[in-house]
Amino acid sequence: MSSVAKVVRSARGLLLRGSFKQAATQLRADISTGPQQQHGTFYEFRTYDIKPDHLSAFLKLTDDNIQLRTAHSELVGYWTVEHGGLNQVFHIWKYDSYAQRTAVRAALAKDHDWMSKYISKMMPMLNSQDSEVNYLVPWCKLGKPPKQGVYELVSFQMKPGGPAVWGPAFQAAINTHDSPGYAQLIGVFHSEFGDLNKVNVVWWYESPDKRAEMRHRAHGDARVVAAVRESVTYLVSQNNKLLIPTAFSPLN
Structure with a gap:
């Protein structure tokens, strides 16, 4: 029986004994709380849709001027989207x-070199921009790849309720992929601004073909199958993107 089901059954018992207020308080507290963020560090995920005939020029312009941007704050990684979104970075x-x-x-807006050498030339190349604020989940630290490879961004839209409801099942599903080496985990992020109840997982693979091979092996692992079956009961939708690191990406 799941932890939520146990809480609900306990609350029902309290209700039958006439302790409505106590039952409501227990149910609300047990479902809404869970592992909390211990620090203020967050990660901004930015996705740009580039005009198809400008992608190469956009990447060269960014490569030539990225140092103007990283002088102001830390870049974790920069990728082009190979599959799952055409002409995106x-x-x-x-x-x-x-x-x-x-x-x-504020400092970037006042940085003359950044505005004149990059922003003024980059903006006409864009179709759209999207920004999302994410925190690393409490049980995950940001990882590093062992060598150059490719990445996969998997975005899970979960049912409302937050990690206190679906967190343990989701963590178990992640661990059954990471621990046996079917994929190398870079980070698990929980959305704060953007689509709520969304989890973004970044994986590393040696190559796209290696990813296909490891996925095939994982699908034959009974531990993976059992963990995924449990976690998908909380899943609304899923989106996958294959990411190719740029030459200037710290994660490459």
């Missing part, structure tokens, strides 16, 4: 606080 920026991000954005 995806990048992750790290901030220690919202105050830091506000200060960085």
